[in-house]
Amino acid sequence: MASHSFSHVFYDFAFMLLCYSVLIQSLYVTGDITGSQRNIINISSLLPQTECSSPKAINGSGARLKLIHQHGPCSPFNHSNKLTNNQILTHDQSRVNFINQHRRRSTITTSTPKATTLPSSPIAASKIPAHTGNSFSTGNYIITISFGTPEQELTVIFDTGSDVTWIQCQPCSTSCYSQQEPLFDPSQSTTFSSVSCSDPACSQLYSPDCSNNTCVYTVKYGDKSHTSGLYSKDTLTLSPSDTLTGFFFGCGENNSDGFGKVAGLLGLGRGLMSLISQSNTKYNGVFSYCLPSTSSSTGYLTFGGGGAPANLKNTKMLTDSSMATFYFLGLQSISVDGTQLSISPTVFSNVGTIIDSGTVISRLPQEAYSSLRDAFRQKMSNYPEAQGDNLLDTCYDLSSYETVEIPTVSLEFADGLVLDLDASEILFFLNGRSQACLGFAGNEDASDVGIIGNTQQRKFSVVYDVPNQVIGFGQGGCD
Ligand SMILES: *[C@@H]1O[C@H](CO)[C@@H](O)[C@H](O)[C@H]1NC(C)=O
Ligand SMILES: *[C@@H]1O[C@H](CO)[C@@H](O)[C@H](O)[C@H]1NC(C)=O
Ligand SMILES: *[C@@H]1O[C@H](CO)[C@@H](O)[C@H](O)[C@H]1NC(C)=O
Ligand SMILES: *[C@@H]1O[C@H](CO)[C@@H](O)[C@H](O)[C@H]1NC(C)=O
Ligand SMILES: *[C@@H]1O[C@H](CO)[C@@H](O)[C@H](O)[C@H]1NC(C)=O
Numbered sequence: 001m002a003s004h005s006f007s008h009v010f011y012d013f014a015f016m017l018l019c020y021s022v023l024i025q026s027l028y029v030t031g032d033i034t035g036s037q038r039n040i041i042n043i044s045s046l047l048p049q050t051e052c053s054s055p056k057a058i059n060g061s062g063a064r065l066k067l068i069h070q071h072g073p074c075s076p077f078n079h080s081n082k083l084t085n086n087q088i089l090t091h092d093q094s095r096v097n098f099i100n101q102h103r104r105r106s107t108i109t110t111s112t113p114k115a116t117t118l119p120s121s122p123i124a125a126s127k128i129p130a131h132t133g134n135s136f137s138t139g140n141y142i143i144t145i146s147f148g149t150p151e152q153e154l155t156v157i158f159d160t161g162s163d164v165t166w167i168q169c170q171p172c173s174t175s176c177y178s179q180q181e182p183l184f185d186p187s188q189s190t191t192f193s194s195v196s197c198s199d200p201a202c203s204q205l206y207s208p209d210c211s212n213n214t215c216v217y218t219v220k221y222g223d224k225s226h227t228s229g230l231y232s233k234d235t236l237t238l239s240p241s242d243t244l245t246g247f248f249f250g251c252g253e254n255n256s257d258g259f260g261k262v263a264g265l266l267g268l269g270r271g272l273m274s275l276i277s278q279s280n281t282k283y284n285g286v287f288s289y290c291l292p293s294t295s296s297s298t299g300y301l302t303f304g305g306g307g308a309p310a311n312l313k314n315t316k317m318l319t320d321s322s323m324a325t326f327y328f329l330g331l332q333s334i335s336v337d338g339t340q341l342s343i344s345p346t347v348f349s350n351v352g353t354i355i356d357s358g359t360v361i362s363r364l365p366q367e368a369y370s371s372l373r374d375a376f377r378q379k380m381s382n383y384p385e386a387q388g389d390n391l392l393d394t395c396y397d398l399s400s401y402e403t404v405e406i407p408t409v410s411l412e413f414a415d416g417l418v419l420d421l422d423a424s425e426i427l428f429f430l431n432g433r434s435q436a437c438l439g440f441a442g443n444e445d446a447s448d449v450g451i452i453g454n455t456q457q458r459k460f461s462v463v464y465d466v467p468n469q470v471i472g473f474g475q476g477g478c479d
Contacts, residue, residue: 039406041423043398043433048072048296063242064302065143067158070260072295075142076155077180077261085430089391092360092453098221099161099356100448103323140358141291141454142262143301146237147249148189154181154263158289158301160357160464163271163325164205164219165236166227166250167264174254180261186232186251194251195231201248202231204272217250225258236275238303244279268357269325276466279303285466289357290478291458293424299478309461309474315417317469318352323449326354327464329471330414331450334368336375337407343368351443353450355457355471361391361428362440362453369442372409376438379407386435392428395437404436411456419473425456 052074068074071082083091144155147167154167168176170185186192195202195215202208202215208231209216215231229252236247252264259265267274268287276285283304290299318328331353334341347365364372373394383404386397398404406423413419428439439455461474 048294063238067299069295149191157265162267163269163274169251192234227252227255229253288463312472312474314470315413335410341371355452359453363451366442392437
């Protein structure tokens with residue numbers, strides 16, 4: 001309250017001086033008492049264009065792949081199948097429920113000290129709305145890679161929250177959803193082989209099965225979406241100069257709906273069967289990406305070191321054995337326009353925070369979210385409010401504005417890493433200018449993990465370095 005009225009006094013004072021001094025005018029526009037930047041943004045620059053703007057070529061060592069939003073104008077998929085933003089958020093909650101359900105299960109079935117310190121809640125199946133139960137990752141980013149010899153090009157979800165890579169395969173003995181590209185045909189690849197049950201790779205799977213001495217994989221995402229089939233091995237081509245021979249992946253012949261039009265999924269998690277682990281000798285456990293600022297531009301995914309921006313800042317990569325697939329980092333505090341919110345650091349550390357490429361909206365412990373929301377609303381009080389939806393409760397109608405002044409939200413991590421989020425990383429446009437929402441949400445359950453979602457990662461170059469246990473962020477990553 002005190003700082004609020006003080007800043008009022010300051011603005012009145014600055015306004016008086018405005019008449020006399022150009023210097024004071026620039027101070028008024030670019031700084032407040034704490035000296036943090038104000039974000040005055042042309043709203044047009046935050047909204048996707050109807051056409052895909054073609055990306056500049058980016059150089060770097062290692063494989064560099066173009067990364068595309070599945071539902072934007074750069075997507076190779078049939079645009080009549082695009083999801084609305086409301087549908088994307090419904091799917092997003094389904095993914096978050098799955099992530100947390102996974103943890104609750106682990107919490108119950110393990111007896112590690114970590115697990116017993118977490119609030120023990122039963123698997124909250126009743127809390128998971130039925131209509132969100134059968135989808136996974138459909139709000140995600142996609143890349144195009146090739147399997148087999150000769151190469152069969154396939155567009156897949158890229159996912160830091162899963163380990164097993166899989167694609168739908170012919171003859172598709174049980175069930176395949178309709179994908180846009182032709183199904184992978186193992187019989188057309190001279191380098192394909194299935195994996196025997198005695199192969200050590202088979203025992204790396206979480207729940208391998210054996211059929212006719214062939215290893216069978218199954219991955220279940222949430223309660224309804226799943227894939228299973230023969231665990232297989234073939235050449236994976238990431239880019240013309242980057243080939244991995246003998247790459248293990250699932251050849252899915254029993255796949256549910258819920259994956260959109262993609263051919264499958266590329267797993268970049270921390271498990272032994274993820275691409276990162278399998279390519280460890282080639283890429284040293286390092287990969288990075290930049291998610292584009294809007295769905296009408298493209299980003300990149302790259303493997304191996306090199307090409308990291310000079311301004312990269314690191315924070316510790318943390319591990320939670322109850323969620324071994326995920327990359328954790330140490331979120332410690334949040335500031336709005338340079339003023340730190342009064343949230344006890346234990347609010348974050350009690351549940352931990354993951355960074356996930358596939359969750360759209362960041363999730364915070366309820367107490368932290370409420371504090372952020374209140375500070376944000378106070379700064380945005382000049383703008384007319386708009387209705388939210390089930391997930392996003394702080395929205396504004398910006399249709400009569402050309403520019404908007406958005407407070408900076410800063411996420412502060414261990415080792416002094418501070419991510420200053422700008423408007424494109426804070427706002428989620430539910431319905432164009434008329435529903436511009438704070439792109440964060442509070443967790444329903446006190447034991448739910450915090451998640452840094454992909455809206456908040458846009459435009460940063462995010463570098464994962466597994467052997468050195470750090471995650472780095474650089475500015476201007478997609479340029
Ligand atoms: C905002 O951007 C749009 C599109 O680039 C442009 O037409 C408009 O003049 C800009 N408005 C302001 C106030 O800069
Ligand atoms: C980027 O790659 C292109 C084509 O391979 C090459 O001509 C160019 O010199 C490279 N640029 C830099 C800055 O390395
Ligand atoms: C796109 O999907 C619509 C509806 O599912 C279908 O009618 C149309 O033929 C498809 N177009 C292409 C190019 O596949
Ligand atoms: C297992 O092998 C037998 C004999 O070759 C064959 O008839 C059967 O279809 C195979 N089963 C599966 C699930 O592939
Ligand atoms: C396909 O997978 C589902 C889910 O794992 C399973 O219930 C079903 O029995 C499978 N179908 C066949 C024919 O194996």
